[in-house]
Amino acid sequence: MVDSLIGIESTAHTFSASVVTSSGRILSDVRDVYRAPAGGGIHPIEASSQHMANAPGVLREALLEAGIPIKSIRAVSYSMGPGLGPCLRVGAVAARSLAATLVKRIVPVNHAIGHIELGCLLTRTKDPLVLLVSGGHSMVVAFSGNRWRILGESLDLTLGQLIDQFGRHAGLASPCGTKVEEAASKSAKYIELPYTVKGNDVSYSGILTAAKNLLDRGVAFEDVCFSLQETAFAMIVEVTERALAFTEKKEVMVVGGVAANLRLSEMLKTMVRRHSASFRAVPPRYSGDCGAQIAWAGWLEYNTGNSIAIVDATTRQSWRLDSVDAKWRDARRS
Amino acid sequence: MEGCQTKLIHRGAEADLLLGRWCGLESIYKSRKPLTYRLKVLDDAVRTRRTAHEALMLREAKRVGVRTPYLYHVDTKGAVIIMEYLKGARLKDRASGMSRAGVSAVFGEVGTMVGTLHSSGIMHGDVTTSNLLETSSGLAMIDFGLSTHTQRIEDHAVDLRLIKETLTGAHPMIADLALDSIFAAYRKVVGGARLKQVKRQLSEIERRGRYARAD
Ligand SMILES: Nc1ncnc2c1ncn2[C@@H]1O[C@H](COP(=O)(O)OP(=O)(O)OP(=O)(O)O)[C@@H](O)[C@H]1O
Ligand SMILES: [Mg+2]
Numbered sequence: 001m002v003d004s005l006i007g008i009e010s011t012a013h014t015f016s017a018s019v020v021t022s023s024g025r026i027l028s029d030v031r032d033v034y035r036a037p038a039g040g041g042i043h044p045i046e047a048s049s050q051h052m053a054n055a056p057g058v059l060r061e062a063l064l065e066a067g068i069p070i071k072s073i074r075a076v077s078y079s080m081g082p083g084l085g086p087c088l089r090v091g092a093v094a095a096r097s098l099a100a101t102l103v104k105r106i107v108p109v110n111h112a113i114g115h116i117e118l119g120c121l122l123t124r125t126k127d128p129l130v131l132l133v134s135g136g137h138s139m140v141v142a143f144s145g146n147r148w149r150i151l152g153e154s155l156d157l158t159l160g161q162l163i164d165q166f167g168r169h170a171g172l173a174s175p176c177g178t179k180v181e182e183a184a185s186k187s188a189k190y191i192e193l194p195y196t197v198k199g200n201d202v203s204y205s206g207i208l209t210a211a212k213n214l215l216d217r218g219v220a221f222e223d224v225c226f227s228l229q230e231t232a233f234a235m236i237v238e239v240t241e242r243a244l245a246f247t248e249k250k251e252v253m254v255v256g257g258v259a260a261n262l263r264l265s266e267m268l269k270t271m272v273r274r275h276s277a278s279f280r281a282v283p284p285r286y287s288g289d290c291g292a293q294i295a296w297a298g299w300l301e302y303n304t305g306n307s308i309a310i311v312d313a314t315t316r317q318s319w320r321l322d323s324v325d326a327k328w329r330d331a332r333r334s
Numbered sequence: 335m336e337g338c339q340t341k342l343i344h345r346g347a348e349a350d351l352l353l354g355r356w357c358g359l360e361s362i363y364k365s366r367k368p369l370t371y372r373l374k375v376l377d378d379a380v381r382t383r384r385t386a387h388e389a390l391m392l393r394e395a396k397r398v399g400v401r402t403p404y405l406y407h408v409d410t411k412g413a414v415i416i417m418e419y420l421k422g423a424r425l426k427d428r429a430s431g432m433s434r435a436g437v438s439a440v441f442g443e444v445g446t447m448v449g450t451l452h453s454s455g456i457m458h459g460d461v462t463t464s465n466l467l468e469t470s471s472g473l474a475m476i477d478f479g480l481s482t483h484t485q486r487i488e489d490h491a492v493d494l495r496l497i498k499e500t501l502t503g504a505h506p507m508i509a510d511l512a513l514d515s516i517f518a519a520y521r522k523v524v525g526g527a528r529l530k531q532v533k534r535q536l537s538e539i540e541r542r543g544r545y546a547r548a549d
Contacts, residue, residue, distance in 0.1 A: 142503075144503075144504065144506065145506045145507065147506070149502065149503040149504070149506065150499065150502075150503050151499070151500075151503040151504065152499070153499075153543060154543065155492075155539060155542065155543050156542055156543065190373055190375055190376065192375075192376075192379075195376065195379075195380060197480070198459065198480070198492050198496070199459060199460045199461070199462065199480065199492070199493075199496035199499075200462070200496060200499060200500070201492075201495075201496065201499070201543075230372075230373045230376060231376065234371065234372040234373070234376060234377075237371055237372075238347070238348075238369075238372075241347045241348075241369075242347040242348075244347070245345070245346050245347035245464075246347070246426070246462065246464055246504065247504070266371075267371040267372075268371070270370055270371040271369070271371045274345070274369075275345065322502070322503075
């Protein structure tokens, strides 16, 4: 009988549960995604009510689809943070009830670490420089000492927020990534937008304001999408290149929802070539929020002997990934 | 510049660094080659802007008393700078092997340099341990492509934030001591009141950048 673990993701728009084995096979990954109304952002209370309503179904399906005996499940992991309070609480409550019912230990997982570790598993990278780009994060991260450490990030909006807030201004419904990418691919007309790199960090608020203004002045949506992508992506690729030159890592990996964007991947690939490193993007199915990231990172954590009692399964809305001791990586090294 | 013998010594994030001669002097050629992932119009604009800034600010920094390489020649259009070759090691490569006293001393020097720039209204914009060279005649600062003239507290705080990020991200073992030494020396140059303001702004920037998913 193979050991496995069930993980629950509930940081924002996605409620998901997944069963992953100790060797990293994803046996199930079931999701329910909250869709914001057109022109509006994610409403935390509405999202969490939807999660609450769908949690039992998602959990049941994830267990059934995995098709394994309950006793092979060693523990229940959940995303403790960072994320939206109301959504996080649904995940924590679901984890508590499931763990109580199955009589299992609970493993809290940092959502960002989940993205990174699942990415490493699926792209078979060992010690990559990671670009994590999503609604909640825009950061360049590398493992050093005993932790994943931040080498560069956005000083204000994340890349996902930039795209979504811009898209919503144009009347789209969040998430807007696919629609903005599609529109951008239809244009080749560049309109200058603020290119703001500050050392190893970027700032996106200037682009958002300028791009909204262009729309208001009647500039074609496609052209603004194109210009926004070219500028915003070049900035984040530049800081990734800075971190790559600095750390001299041999692998670069992109994870997070925005990793699904093909233009971003293409730019990263081009950049990485100049430094004779290899480039990997996480498969699109697992680039965004999912239970598998929480199950796999949960397994790594559980394997180091780290689990908590049910009463300690709380939430942490702003939990930096560089405060997590990644003991599983140290163990792998020695 | 063509026809002059040069040897590639370093491939940086932005530029190729070549060792060659300029009017008989051993020199560094910093060549910002086109980065093909960027759209050409954007790339050209960024490279020429950074080259122009770097050339100007190398001299400005020297004028206010911060050790930098002498500028020999600049070709803004071609995005090439020719400057004095400083023999030395990057602080990045030296930092991990230093004694605690060594860390205190050298990062104290960093604090003095940054304080000197700031009190003269200059922001370096890229103060990392790869842009500081330890030479036989003291610490020197390079890579002024992101430098600007500014008195804004926000900009000075951004400089210090980057130092903090680099130290905690890349040199975690010495980060606390190094930061304390930097702040102590910085304070001596800019004064306690200014340091307090800059530190407050630094916390504000960090708070802004923290997880902000709700929008
Ligand atoms: N004047 C100089 N004298 C001696 N060495 C130099 C000089 N200028 C640059 N170097 C060397 O080249 C490296 C890169 O230079 P610089 O920082 O200007 O370019 P960069 O593209 O930002 O590179 P990196 O990404 O490595 O910081 C420095 O870290 C240093 O080792
Ligand atoms: Mg540099």
